[in-house]
Amino acid sequence: MIHSLPPGLIMVIGALLLPLLGRRFSAWGALALSVASLAAFWTTPDFHVVNLTLFGNELNVVRVDRLSWIFALVFHIAAITASVYALHVKDTRQHIAGMVYAGSAIAACCAGDMITLFVCWELTAVSSVFLIWATGTEKSYRSGMRYLIIQVISGVLLLSGAIVHFHDTGSLAFGHFLGLVPGQTGSVRELGLGAQLILLAFGIKGAFPLLHNWLQDSYPNGTPTGTVFLSAFTTKLAIYSLARGFAGLEELIWIGCAMTLFPIVFAVIENDLRRVLAYSLNNQLGFMVVGIGIGTELSLNGTAAHAFCHIIYKALLFMSMGAVLLRVGTTKATELGGLHKSMPWTTIFCIIGAGSIAGFPLLSGFISKSMIISAAGEQHRFVLWLLLLVASAGVMEHSGIKIPFFAFFAHDSGKRVKEAPWNMLLGMFIAAFFCIALGINYPALYQLLPFKMHHAYVPYTPAHVIMQLQLLLFAALAFVFLMKTNLYPAETRSTNLDTDWVYRKLLPWLIGIGGAVVGWVDRGIRLCFRAMLGGVFDRFQRLFNDRGALGGTWSTSLMAFWAAILLGVCLLLYYF
Amino acid sequence: MKTENENSPDDSHDSKPSWIERNVNMFIMGLVIACIATLVAQLVFRPMFSTEHPAHFEIEAIFGFEAIFGFVAFVAVVFLGWVLRMFVKRKEDYYDS
Numbered sequence: 001m002i003h004s005l006p007p008g009l010i011m012v013i014g015a016l017l018l019p020l021l022g023r024r025f026s027a028w029g030a031l032a033l034s035v036a037s038l039a040a041f042w043t044t045p046d047f048h049v050v051n052l053t054l055f056g057n058e059l060n061v062v063r064v065d066r067l068s069w070i071f072a073l074v075f076h077i078a079a080i081t082a083s084v085y086a087l088h089v090k091d092t093r094q095h096i097a098g099m100v101y102a103g104s105a106i107a108a109c110c111a112g113d114m115i116t117l118f119v120c121w122e123l124t125a126v127s128s129v130f131l132i133w134a135t136g137t138e139k140s141y142r143s144g145m146r147y148l149i150i151q152v153i154s155g156v157l158l159l160s161g162a163i164v165h166f167h168d169t170g171s172l173a174f175g176h177f178l179g180l181v182p183g184q185t186g187s188v189r190e191l192g193l194g195a196q197l198i199l200l201a202f203g204i205k206g207a208f209p210l211l212h213n214w215l216q217d218s219y220p221n222g223t224p225t226g227t228v229f230l231s232a233f234t235t236k237l238a239i240y241s242l243a244r245g246f247a248g249l250e251e252l253i254w255i256g257c258a259m260t261l262f263p264i265v266f267a268v269i270e271n272d273l274r275r276v277l278a279y280s281l282n283n284q285l286g287f288m289v290v291g292i293g294i295g296t297e298l299s300l301n302g303t304a305a306h307a308f309c310h311i312i313y314k315a316l317l318f319m320s321m322g323a324v325l326l327r328v329g330t331t332k333a334t335e336l337g338g339l340h341k342s343m344p345w346t347t348i349f350c351i352i353g354a355g356s357i358a359g360f361p362l363l364s365g366f367i368s369k370s371m372i373i374s375a376a377g378e379q380h381r382f383v384l385w386l387l388l389l390v391a392s393a394g395v396m397e398h399s400g401i402k403i404p405f406f407a408f409f410a411h412d413s414g415k416r417v418k419e420a421p422w423n424m425l426l427g428m429f430i431a432a433f434f435c436i437a438l439g440i441n442y443p444a445l446y447q448l449l450p451f452k453m454h455h456a457y458v459p460y461t462p463a464h465v466i467m468q469l470q471l472l473l474f475a476a477l478a479f480v481f482l483m484k485t486n487l488y489p490a491e492t493r494s495t496n497l498d499t500d501w502v503y504r505k506l507l508p509w510l511i512g513i514g515g516a517v518v519g520w521v522d523r524g525i526r527l528c529f530r531a532m533l534g535g536v537f538d539r540f541q542r543l544f545n546d547r548g549a550l551g552g553t554w555s556t557s558l559m560a561f562w563a564a565i566l567l568g569v570c571l572l573l574y575y576f
Numbered sequence: 577m578k579t580e581n582e583n584s585p586d587d588s589h590d591s592k593p594s595w596i597e598r599n600v601n602m603f604i605m606g607l608v609i610a611c612i613a614t615l616v617a618q619l620v621f622r623p624m625f626s627t628e629h630p631a632h633f634e635i636e637a638i639f640g641f642e643a644i645f646g647f648v649a650f651v652a653v654v655f656l657g658w659v660l661r662m663f664v665k666r667k668e669d670y671y672d673s
Contacts, residue, residue: 139672264653265653265656265657265660266660266664268653268654268656268657268660269657269660269661269664269665338594338597340594340596341594374632377632377633378632380632380633382633385632385633389642389645389649390649390652390653393645393646393649393650393653394649394650394653396646396650397650397653397654409596409597412593412597461624462617462621462624463621463624466614466617466618466621467618467636467642468642469610469614469617470611470614470615470618470640470642470643470646471642471643471645471646472646473607473610473611473614473643473646474611474614474642474643474644474646474647474650475646475647475649475650476607477607477608477611477647478646478647478648478650478651478654479650480604480607481651482650482651482654487654488654489654489657489658489661492665493668494665494666494667494668495665495666495667495668495669495670495671496660496661496664496665496666497663497664497666497670498664504671505671
């Protein structure tokens with residue numbers, strides 16, 4: 001019975017009952033829901049499918065195969081970890097939002113048709129915005145509104161694309177839009193209009209270049225615990241959907257490559273460390289999109305493995321910054337420093353997360369990211385391979401060094417705060433445990449990957465370990481060199497413009513200018529018309545006033561003369 | 577944002593440098609030694625490279641390639657940051673004003 005319901009539905013329905021537990025126990029209720037949902041999901045049979053007929057169309061509301069299974073599993077792990085991390089929060093709204101959000105994301109990646117996907121897609125958007133609004137500031141309210149508008153646009157594009165696709169093909173099934181299998185490649189030009197609209201919807205949610213800035217705008221404005229939820233689901237749901245529908249699309253390789261590169265430069269100069277993490281998230285998504293674009297078994301497995309590891313270490317990094325935000329009240333690098341003295345455990349967990357994202361051996365990033373880079377190498381794509389190496393050095397910069405260094409070390413800010421609450425530390429411990437466990441016991445993850453590989457991928461070869469250590473350690477040496485020579489850009493309080501400038505400044509300005517122009521034109525037309533009308537009235541007035549031609553008193557002889565003329569004309573007309 | 581550091585210990589009793597701050601040079605020396613160790617390891621394990629880790633590109637075979645690449649790429653990213661900052665940096669309250 002339980003398996004005929006979409007996975008995650010326990011969390012969505014159960015969330016609505018959380019208010020019954022009161023402020024004190026709703027957090028525990030949320031944790032219990034996540035665990036119960038995982039227990040139900042764990043016993044789901046392989047290749048499980050549930051169909052439902054609605055309005056004469058068969059909807060595939062549950063489709064659990066290997067690709068959806070690994071994503072749904074890591075979503076559950078993220079939901080449980082984030083729930084533990086949020087146990088101290090007394091705001092029931094946040095727990096409801098978190099559970100509905102996580103549950104709908106899980107249901108979305110187990111959806112076999114595009115209508116179910118659309119419903120879950122929109123539910124993730126509507127529920128997650130409350131995690132931003134819960135901060136309770138004007139800034140977070142505005143940021144949440146922008147987030148919601150962009151997410152809903154993505155949903156509308158998805159629905160429009162699904163309708164067009166259904167019209168063209170008669171199918172609502174959510175599968176590969178070109179029917180490609182791993183190893184085959186295609187192009188965006190081969191897609192129909194419906195599939196192109198769906199790709200755009202996924203691109204918005206997946207933070208493609210130029211469509212990305214909702215991510216850096218909204219995530220730093222979430223609550224300390226809410227951002228941990230946010231970091232896990234939305235963008236990775238997009239990655240899952242891209243892997244399902246568009247694997248092997250050549251254009252995705254270069255889109256992904258751009259995504260790995262431009263955020264690292266923004267991250268260098270960003271002061272808010274949660275915003276640095278949002279750029280870093282964008283950069284990590286880039287690796288996954290490259291893997292999807294390459295479209296081989298190795299690269300797609302790499303994408304799934306990297307998404308799995310990334311969700312956990314990124315949650316860990318956001319958790320460490322959330323703890324700093326809770327205790328210090330800010331995550332601005334200019335205000336922080338020296339926190340290792342008062343938050344030693346948070347420091348250690350943050351360093352483990354930073355080491356994982358940078359890809360140090362024995363930590364999770366090493367065994368997943370390398371699969372994607374190796375897949376690029378196997379395809380002999382030299383430029384791509386080189387650019388991914390640059391991006392790897394960039395990851396070392398913004399997440400490997402900058403986050404832990406400026407928060408916990410650097411110049412001592414003099415702030416002495418309490419260590420994070422026990423539940424936050426436990427949440428970080430669970431995530432850190434997974435980072436290390438996945439790095440060491442990598443076969444456990446590899447056997448969950450969606451595709452069977454002809455040649456088993458072995459991450460721990462002397463060459464790979466030594467090469468990776470060279471890259472990372474010499475990058476760290478470069479940091480020391482730049483700091484010692486004062487060439488590293490100092491942290492300053494500033495706002496750095498990104499594409500959100502277009503809709504936060506340029507569009508309002510253009511609308512203002514447009515409004516002013518319309519006003520001027522309108523005023524001009526009114527003035528002209530009034531002037532014309534005034535002229536006509538004046539003329540009539542002059543004609544009909546006492547001295548006017550038509551208004552004055554005429555003599556009898558003149559009247560008789562004109563009457564005679566008129567009668568004469570009538571006579572002539574009568575004859576001819 | 578409400579903070580929970582009201583009951584935090586006073587600032588004075590913990591103001592002396594920590595063990596880590598007193599040994600920064602030791603950490604830097606450790607890093608330099610680790611860097612050198614990776615280069616030495618590359619020399620030692622080189623015969624195993626071709627069999628266990630098939631190189632996809634010739635450039636990978638150059639001694640210390642990833643070391644130089646890591647250093648240069650890191651410096652390049654930071655310098656690009658300087659350049660980007662010239663174009664995109666605004667006052668902190670830019671969007672609020």
